[in-house]
Amino acid sequence: MQSEGKTIQGAFSVLGSLALSYMGMITVPIVMLCFVMIMDYITGMAAAWKNENLSSKKGISGVIKKLHYLIAVCVGIIVDWVIYSCLQEMNVSLSVYTFFGLSVTIWLIVNELISILENLKKIGVPLPKFLLSIVKKLKITTENVGKSESEDDKNE
Numbered sequence: 001m002q003s004e005g006k007t008i009q010g011a012f013s014v015l016g017s018l019a020l021s022y023m024g025m026i027t028v029p030i031v032m033l034c035f036v037m038i039m040d041y042i043t044g045m046a047a048a049w050k051n052e053n054l055s056s057k058k059g060i061s062g063v064i065k066k067l068h069y070l071i072a073v074c075v076g077i078i079v080d081w082v083i084y085s086c087l088q089e090m091n092v093s094l095s096v097y098t099f100f101g102l103s104v105t106i107w108l109i110v111n112e113l114i115s116i117l118e119n120l121k122k123i124g125v126p127l128p129k130f131l132l133s134i135v136k137k138l139k140i141t142t143e144n145v146g147k148s149e150s151e152d153d154k155n156e
Helices: 002-050 056-089 099-123 129-155
Strands: none
Touching: 002 056, 002 099, 056 099, 099 129
């Protein structure tokens, strides 16, 4: 029984190491996204508890929503991989190959940070106004980068 557990643990370690080495520069943002998703869930539950609005249905819905975030990141990574692979087949080399996955991850991190700050406000934690302002500006900037690039494509 113990050897099966060690085999499973070893398999997960190998698969995890392979995934991390393959993902390269997107690894840290994905770990950060997981961290802020957990913090958002915790602060959201605390805010709901403080406001006597705690609901298991909302809690499960929040977990499902966060799983969908990870699916969105995976879609971005797959799009990056498809584009990178196609360009390699055409003998075009790129130094960066994680644009869409990284963009989706950063956008979701900023969204989660805004949600954490909103939850802390609901709990009653005094927050400096500049912090919420900075995070909201980051979100707008991230959204505008995506919009300006799609507009550039239309103009060509």
